[in-house]
Amino acid sequence: SQELEQSPQSLIVQEGKNLTINCTSSKTLYGLYWYKQKYGEGLIFLMMLQKGGEEKSHEKITAKLDEKKQQSSLHITASQPSHAGIYLCGAADYKLSFGAGTTVTVRA
């Protein structure tokens, strides 16, 4: 099955600063999802990437999938308290396989 490794496991960022989360796969990614989760709640869809080199942005969040389709990054520009939460990457096969998640804390 698909193994996804996320880094860092957690990070604390000062409000207004940028942050980057990485997601590395043991196999070629044919569909890579990014979700955000508030503690104990459901997953909120952020973006999906399918093509090598693809980049998508929504508001202050940008996600990229590398040309080899084995690594993705999620970048948040000028972080705000609303960006705090757990970010999960998921690989689409016949199901979604998830990384362990990255916990983001934004300090005012």
Added chain:
Amino acid sequence: DAGVTQSPTHLIKTRGQQVTLRCSPKSGHDTVSWYQQALGQGPQFIFQYYEEEERQRGNFPDRFSGHQFPNYSSELNVNALLLGDSALYLCASHRRTHNYGYTFGSGTRLTVV
């Protein structure tokens, strides 16, 4: 347009008991997947239902079973509950012909005491 609906939101059960969790998929979706998320971990795939049959299954014991109804809604049943079954249970739906567009519910928090 209602998204994925799960019930109940919280549940407390005693070891050895049985529990049933329910999920209504997003309108237009025909495939339902269930995930277990332990504290501090990513969601783990339990199984997936399509056309009222279990199509794929993750590494979970037979104590975990499910059902899908003609209206695409689904149930997750767990028998002989263990303390380790305490987790957030998430339901996700999508359209079979599109291997994307997974939509998640808010989850059911199960606590086994």
